[in-house]
Amino acid sequence: MADFEWYRSFCNIYKHSSVSEAAKTRMMTQPAMSQHLASLEAEVGEALFIRTARKMLPTERGKELYSQLAPLIESLEEATMNFRAASLPTLTVIKIGTAHEFYTEKILPRLHRYDFRTITHFGTAAELLEMLKEDKVDVIITSQKVQTPGIEYLKLMDEEFAIVAPQDYEIPDTDDLEIREQWLSTQPWMSYGLELPIIRRIWREHFKKRPQIRPVHVIPNLHMILKAIGNGTGLSVITTYLTDEASRVHTKVIYEDLKVNNELFFAYKLKHKHLPQIREIMAVIREEE
Secondary structure, three states: OOOOOHHHHHHHHHHHHHHHHHHHHHHHHHHHHHHHHHHHHHHOOOOOOEEEEEEEEEEEEHHHHHHHHHHHHHHHHHHHHHHHHHOOOOOOEEEEOOHHHHHHHHHHHHHHHHHOOOEEEEEOOOHHHHHHHHHOEEEEEEEEOOOOOOOEEEEEEEEEEEEEEEEOOOOOOOHHHHHHHHHOOOOEEOOOOOOOHHHHHHHHHHOOOOOOOOOOOOOHHHHHHHHHHHHHEEEEEEEEOOOOOHHHHHHEEOHHHEEEEEEEEEEEEEEEOHHHHHHHHHHHHHHHO
């Protein structure tokens, strides 16, 4: 008879296309995860995956089995979550980790809706993940999905980034990507970091090359960068939810077709997954996205 844990392991391998990544998610050893899969395949009587050098590809039988099992396992895990939530201690203070900009625009306006106290920490994606691993925060909003044992990610939203210039900037009116790239490369740029986050994405996705840019100013705060653009300091790449009507008096989005999207995730420790406050804070942040 098939073991329920075999099913859970199978579904995790299916989601991650990898035995090793699935093992990390379930906090198991890779041999144990492989044994679960082998046992289930023996029970089913045929292979559920095609093993390649890079990933596990589901067979037709694997796809069929996953479509049958996934909703059942999710339902059982939801029931288990509700049982555990009733016995878990409540948190009177929730520690949140996020970027300044997201907090200001998306969390701060909704603080009055929380029935608990919050302590907020700001940092880069790497810094926030370390805080989460060390239990310095309970939930983070991050743009980097780094598979880490004991930590789960939940998609929050897609944020859109665009090139922003001072309102009075004269922009070459051309659809020629080569001319655009050459012109943009000669402009003064401001960046969130020396590694040119997001700017590199625009160059890779649209110009198929690395940017030859040396920022004149590195400012790790998009609100401040946007203000500097409005003062005529130069160009940068800004998330479009910051470019509201007030900012557009002094700035403008240029070359709209060069926008890129970036995913944002909630991340939290699996041990806190069932806490009602964690679920509540995520629900309030998500509901208007």
